[in-house]
Amino acid sequence: MRNPISYNKRREFSNKLAHLLFATAAFVSIFVLVILLSDLIARGSRFINWEFFINFPSRFASKSGILPAMLGSLWLVVLTALISIPLSISAAVYLEEYAMENRFTRFIKINISNLAGVPSIVYGILGLSFFVRTLGLGRSILSGALTMSLLIMPIMIVATQEAIRMIPASLREGSYALGASKWKTVKGIVLPSALPGILTGVILAISRALGESAPLLLVGAFSFVSTLPKGIMDSFIVMPIQIYTWMSKPSADFRDLTAAAIMVLMALLLTLNMTAIIIRNKFQQTYE
């Protein structure tokens, strides 16, 4: 016969111990983030000055800058957004508002969620063989943006679908009751009401494109560019690839320069993420 009191104490003790362990695990994320950010600031700060933003990369760390990389990233992200946003929203509207529950629709939905899990470098292979070679677009901004669009479209479609699903049927029925057609209801009621949710998803997908580098190793993004891009057929370099190039150099100066470039990239990404979170919290209505 075991002693019920000590048995209960043991149960309580293991509960407390587990509580502590689970909490520690949850705090690992904060711990890692603090270490990473403080290391970046400690190492990179001395390179953050005006010159850093207006210079080209150079053999000397102290004279190196990220202007071509920043402009290249801007070109790539804007073009990617122009291609992927309309296509993704339109696909999501079809799937949520028009498609009938049948095998074909289910197949498309499964396919999209599987595409979201395809490794990014595989998109790079597709971009290399289709856009760069078959279509002959070369290692241009356009090739990069098309590849990046394929990569982020599944993410955008799923986010838009979720935003549209939040809109209650009563809103649509109200519109139909007033005699509006299907498309008018989508355009006038569904999309405007779902806009905050869609915007959040779009911003998060765009920030993914801004930080992604693996597919661009294959599709475009030269490691050294001596002119600034002026059109979509120009060669280019993006910030993550610039970071990768500098990281591959063995000198301590370049390591710190890498930290500076990462600081800039992280600042941009955090701003985008914050914007997305603020939009989600501020403008997203909840329907009963």
Add this chain to the structure above:
Amino acid sequence: MILTNKDKMKETPSELVIHALLLVTAVLSVFITLGIIFSLLLNTLQFFREVSIWKFLTGREWTPLFANAQYGVLPLITGTLTVTLVAATIALPLGLSSAIFLSEYSPPLLRKILKPTLEVLAGVPSIVYGYFALNLITPVLQRWLPQTEIYNAASAGIAMGIMIMPLVSSLSEDALSSVPLGMKHGGYALGATKLEVVRSISIPYAFSGIVSSFVLAVSRAIGETMIVTVAAGARPNMTFNPLGSVQTLTAFIAQASQGDNAHGTTSYYALYAVGLLLFLITFSMNLFAHRLIQRKKEAAAS
């Protein structure tokens, strides 16, 4: 969808055009998948004209750049497995534990801090985790275990584990929060502690969701490129030693695409064969994970 009489709604010609355009964009995703499969398959077939499938799958030497090139993919597989195992050892327990903490233990205020932190961590680009592995984890490892090489599987694996941890955590938390409150309250009514409720009610109920989060995270780790390219080295070794340099499937693709690999050579096509293998591995894992969740949903609905 509440409106069941969709097909009965009359559409004017212009509305029909819009309907068709929307349909085309949705079908585009199928063409993306087909594009991936075809571009991989066609070039891989070219590769298998020169190297036998059997030798590719069972060969123990991967030396595409040597004069006497060998295309045995096993060293790349063991490299990938070593890094992934390290990542899983870090990410699965930590991710699940923090999911349990967030869904069962955490006070609401703390949750409001931890959730966005995990989201930020999930949004950090993989190249930054590469920096983290190379400049922060490797020096620590070298201090503890002096035999650690500069480029090693362990530091890449640890960084990758940190990267996929938020994925495990958020998907597991979704699964845990789907446990009906009544079930948990039943446990508490019987006098169970929180840990006992988690262990004998929440985890068993959410089991398939948790497993599927594990599978998705591991598949993400297998497909991750930049961390291993930066921090794991580029030596295809038939080894499971985490402190040595290895090359993964993805790191080979990245390396092969950068070098002066002439278009049309065998070593160029090797990139596609490795890509197809990577695609098949991750695709089947993702499919399995989605099936698992789907089955659970259907079981819960019926």
